[in-house]
Amino acid sequence: MELANRVKSLTPSSTLAITAKAKELKSQGYDVIGLGAGEPDFNTPGYILKAAEYAMLKGFTKYTPSGGITELKQAIAAKFSRDNGLTYSSEEIIVTTGAKHALYSLFQVLLNKEDEVIVPAPYWVSYPEQIKLAEGKPIFINAMEENEFKITPDQLEAAITPKTKAVIINSPSNPTGMMYNHEELRKLGEICLKHDVLIVSDEIYEKLIYTNDKHVSMAEISDQLKDHTIIINGVSKSHSMTGWRIGYAAGSTEIIQPMTNLASHSTSNPTSIAQHAALAAYNTDEDPNADMREIFSKRLELLYELLTDIPGISLIKPKGAFYVFPNVWEAATQNGFNTVDDWVEALLEEEKVALVPGSGFGSPSNVRLSYAVSADSLKEAAKRIKRFVINHQS
Known part of the structure; x- marks a missing residue:
C-alpha cells in the first residue's frame, strides 16, 4: 500500500531510537544506564493524584x-x-x-x-x-x-x-x-x-x-x-x-x-x-517545583564537574531544564570515530551508557544527557564514559 508523502518524509526520533536500543540491551540482562529521559524521575505530587481520584469518584469521566x-x-x-x-x-x-x-x-x-x-x-x-x-x-x-x-x-x-x-x-x-x-x-x-x-x-x-x-x-x-x-x-x-x-x-x-x-x-x-x-x-499554594529544583540543581553541579573532567569533552553549564549538551567532537575523533553518532552507538554497545546524539537536534558535534536520574547513576555513567574515552584514545 502506498503511504502518504507526509509520513514518508518524517525523520525517526533519535531519542526514541536510542531508548529502544537501551531497552533491548536491558532485556538481554545488561546493566544499562539510560540518560535519554525527557521526563522528571519523580511521581506526580500526592495532592494531584487525590484530585484525579476525586474526579473519577464524582463522575468527571x-x-x-x-x-x-x-x-x-x-x-x-x-x-x-x-x-x-x-x-x-x-x-x-x-x-x-x-x-x-x-x-x-x-x-x-x-x-x-x-x-x-x-x-x-x-x-x-x-x-x-x-x-x-x-x-x-x-x-x-x-x-x-x-x-x-x-x-x-x-x-x-x-x-x-x-x-x-x-x-x-x-x-x-x-x-x-x-x-x-x-x-x-x-x-x-x-x-x-x-x-x-x-x-x-x-x-x-x-x-x-x-x-x-x-x-x-x-x-x-x-x-x-x-x-x-x-x-x-x-x-x-x-x-x-x-x-x-x-x-x-x-x-x-x-x-x-x-x-x-x-x-x-x-x-x-x-x-x-x-x-x-x-x-x-x-489551584494550590503548594510549590511542587521546590524539591525537584533543588535535586536537579545538585545533579547538574555533579554532572557538570564529572563531564568536564573527561578528555575531549567541553560543556557550557545550562541554566534550566534537566539536560546537558556537551560538545564531544574532539573525544569522538580522537577515539577514531567518523561521527558522534558512531561514538554514541559504540559507547552504548561497550559501556552500556545510552546518550542521545546531537544530530537529532541539529547539532552533530554534541550529545544530550538527561540528569533526570539518580546521582549514583550519573556517577557511574560518567565513570564509564571516561573509561571509554581513555580506552579508545589513539
Missing part, C-alpha cells in the same frame, strides 16, 4: 468542551497573571493533549504549503517534523555555542523571507538548557514585529531554572509582542505529569479558536480526569 473545561482555563489564566504578569481570557486559551499537541495543532492551523518557520538549532526533535506535517518548511538558524546556543537579531533578520510565518523560541531550551534574557528577547521581538512574524514561545521548562536568572516570556515585554506571540506550556515538566498529557496554548482568539475547532475533529477533548488533575496542580 465524560466528554468535555474541545478546548478544555472552563475551570482549568481560568486557572491557567490565573497562573499567567501570577507568574508572568499577563492577562488572558478563557477564549484566548486552549487546553490540549500535551504541549506537543498544542504545537502540532498550531502549525496545522497556521501553515499553508511552503510557509516557512524559523527554527533555531539546536532544536527539540519534533519541531521540524511537525512543521513538515503541516506542509510548511523549517528554516534552520545555527545558534553558536559561544553565544550559549542562542540566535542573534542579525541571524534572525537574515533568515526572514516573504514566506516566513513564524519563529520558535524555546527558553529554557531542550536540548541545551540555555535561556534568553529580557534584552535578548526584546531585540528578537523587534525584528519579528518589523516583519510581521508570529513568535511561538515554548515555555514548558519555565519552572526548572537553577540560577538567579528569571524566566522571561516574550509576551511579557510589550503589548505589541503579546499580540504577536503564542505561548506553549503545560504541566508535564513543572508538576511531573508527563503521562497525564495536559498542555495548553495562549494567544489571539484568531488562532486559538481555529485550534479549538481542529481539536473538535481530532481529539474531541483532553482527558477529563487529567484536566481535573491539572486544575489541582494550579
Whole structure:
C-alpha cells in the first residue's frame, strides 16, 4: 500500500531510537544506564493524584468542551497573571493533549504549503517534523555555542523571507538548557514585529531554572509582542505529569479558536480526569517545583564537574531544564570515530551508557544527557564514559 508523502518524509526520533536500543540491551540482562529521559524521575505530587481520584469518584469521566473545561482555563489564566504578569481570557486559551499537541495543532492551523518557520538549532526533535506535517518548511538558524546556543537579531533578520510565518523560541531550551534574557528577547521581538512574524514561545521548562536568572516570556515585554506571540506550556515538566498529557496554548482568539475547532475533529477533548488533575496542580499554594529544583540543581553541579573532567569533552553549564549538551567532537575523533553518532552507538554497545546524539537536534558535534536520574547513576555513567574515552584514545 502506498503511504502518504507526509509520513514518508518524517525523520525517526533519535531519542526514541536510542531508548529502544537501551531497552533491548536491558532485556538481554545488561546493566544499562539510560540518560535519554525527557521526563522528571519523580511521581506526580500526592495532592494531584487525590484530585484525579476525586474526579473519577464524582463522575468527571465524560466528554468535555474541545478546548478544555472552563475551570482549568481560568486557572491557567490565573497562573499567567501570577507568574508572568499577563492577562488572558478563557477564549484566548486552549487546553490540549500535551504541549506537543498544542504545537502540532498550531502549525496545522497556521501553515499553508511552503510557509516557512524559523527554527533555531539546536532544536527539540519534533519541531521540524511537525512543521513538515503541516506542509510548511523549517528554516534552520545555527545558534553558536559561544553565544550559549542562542540566535542573534542579525541571524534572525537574515533568515526572514516573504514566506516566513513564524519563529520558535524555546527558553529554557531542550536540548541545551540555555535561556534568553529580557534584552535578548526584546531585540528578537523587534525584528519579528518589523516583519510581521508570529513568535511561538515554548515555555514548558519555565519552572526548572537553577540560577538567579528569571524566566522571561516574550509576551511579557510589550503589548505589541503579546499580540504577536503564542505561548506553549503545560504541566508535564513543572508538576511531573508527563503521562497525564495536559498542555495548553495562549494567544489571539484568531488562532486559538481555529485550534479549538481542529481539536473538535481530532481529539474531541483532553482527558477529563487529567484536566481535573491539572486544575489541582494550579489551584494550590503548594510549590511542587521546590524539591525537584533543588535535586536537579545538585545533579547538574555533579554532572557538570564529572563531564568536564573527561578528555575531549567541553560543556557550557545550562541554566534550566534537566539536560546537558556537551560538545564531544574532539573525544569522538580522537577515539577514531567518523561521527558522534558512531561514538554514541559504540559507547552504548561497550559501556552500556545510552546518550542521545546531537544530530537529532541539529547539532552533530554534541550529545544530550538527561540528569533526570539518580546521582549514583550519573556517577557511574560518567565513570564509564571516561573509561571509554581513555580506552579508545589513539
